[in-house]
Amino acid sequence: xxxxLAMTYILSATSFLCLIRIVRGPTxxxxxxxLNLMVLNITAIISILAVYLNRYVYFDVALVYAIxxxxxxxxxxKYLTGRELHK
Amino acid sequence: xxxxxxxxxxxxxxxxxxxxxxxxxxxxxxxFSLVLTFLFxxxxxxxxxxxxxxxxxxxxxxxxxxxxxKTRRHEE
Numbered sequence: 001x002x003x004x005l006a007m008t009y010i011l012s013a014t015s016f017l018c019l020i021r022i023v024r025g026p027t028x029x030x031x032x033x034x035l036n037l038m039v040l041n042i043t044a045i046i047s048i049l050a051v052y053l054n055r056y057v058y059f060d061v062a063l064v065y066a067i068x069x070x071x072x073x074x075x076x077x078k079y080l081t082g083r084e085l086h087k
Numbered sequence: 088x089x090x091x092x093x094x095x096x097x098x099x100x101x102x103x104x105x106x107x108x109x110x111x112x113x114x115x116x117x118x119f120s121l122v123l124t125f126l127f128x129x130x131x132x133x134x135x136x137x138x139x140x141x142x143x144x145x146x147x148x149x150x151x152x153x154x155x156x157k158t159r160r161h162e163e
Binding site: 005008009012013015016019022023028031032034035038039042045046049057058060061064065068069071072075076079080 | 088091092094095098099102110111113114115117118121122124125128129133136137140141144145148149152153155156
């Protein structure tokens with residue numbers, strides 16, 4: 001079996017485990033860490049598929065998500081500290 | 088691999104509706120947007136995937152969190 005495709009299968013299985021933590025997590029922080037880990041998993045899958053399909057234009061999607069993926073996590077964390085968001 | 092993400096998409100959509108705490112709904116909706124980005128990517132629709140990534144991760148979640156902080160957080 002191709003190692004690229006095997007790695008994408010493994011990463012999709014781990015993102016399903018992240019989904020279980022997002023659904024069942026007792027606190028908000030568990031859900032937040034699960035979301036952040038899922039962003040990393042899917043960015044890795046997109047990069048691996050870009051190398052496997054030999055089309056380097058596909059890296060742009062992973063690049064945009066890697067740049068913008070932390071904004072939501074920072075906003076939710078700043079809300080959970082109790083401060084106002086616009087200060 | 089695609090079928091796993093389709094299952095995750097349906098589960099996140101149902102959970103985002105059913106959560107009572109609206110901040111949890113915002114987090115699950117961010118995960119929904121993430122999986123939708125990957126599904127657009129796997130359909131080789133790159134421009135739509137980039138637009139969904141920028142809007143879903145950058146704008147939409149922050150907008151929901153600001154709206155929750157201005158109003159009530161728990162759904163009755």
